[in-house]
Amino acid sequence: MMESFTPWSSLAGGVLIGLSAALLLGINGKVAGISGIARRLVWGPRSGSAWRAAFILGLIAGAASFYAIARATGHTAWLPHARPGFPAVLLIAAGLATGFGTALANGCTSGHGVCGLARLSKRSAVATVTFVAAAMVSTYVVRHVIGLS
Incomplete structure (x- = not known):
């Protein structure tokens, strides 16, 4: 089904993912693997938990912001749906x-x-x-x- 194909939002999302991964690697020397970040935040050593928590909170805040902006501007077709x-x-x-x-x-x-x-x-x-x-x-x-x- 191509009605959900969104090239511009997909491009923007891909650029932001690449930028965040490059920044995390360049600034912190860490790979932006979400499963590893989340696993080590919950079960890993306490050292490094601050940046991991900030990264996960940033993912949540980014998604919440996207939802809020899409709803406020009437672009609800951009939103994933069950x-x-x-x-x-x-x-x-x-x-x-x-x-x-x-x-x-x-x-x-x-x-x-x-x-x-x-x-x-x-x-x-x-x-x-x-x-x-x-x-x-x-x-x-x-x-x-x-x-x-």
């Missing part, structure tokens, strides 16, 4: 599988796909190809085997 009738159990299973996958891959799409590929990491290239292949298979199964859209 699909009516989509089974909650599949969403929960997808979240658990994603969490397990990021732990297994020792990183997520932001860590491997954005930061790792930019550093020409072979491990990140393999992880990113695996993420994309798994997403393609999952989408096919959900849409064409299970029959949900």
Whole structure:
């Protein structure tokens, strides 16, 4: 379905993700892998927890700002929306599988796909190809085997 294709907001989001990853690496020497940042914030050592908390709070504040601006300007079509009738159990299973996958891959799409590929990491290239292949298979199964859209 192409009605949700938003090239300008996608471009802006990609630029901001790349900029934030470059700034974090350049200023702090840290890779902007969200799963690792969140995991170490909760279970890691106390040292470094301030920047991790600021990074996570910035993600939340950025999303909240986007929602507020989109609603205030009447651009609600830009906002993601839940699909009516989509089974909650599949969403929960997808979240658990994603969490397990990021732990297994020792990183997520932001860590491997954005930061790792930019550093020409072979491990990140393999992880990113695996993420994309798994997403393609999952989408096919959900849409064409299970029959949900």
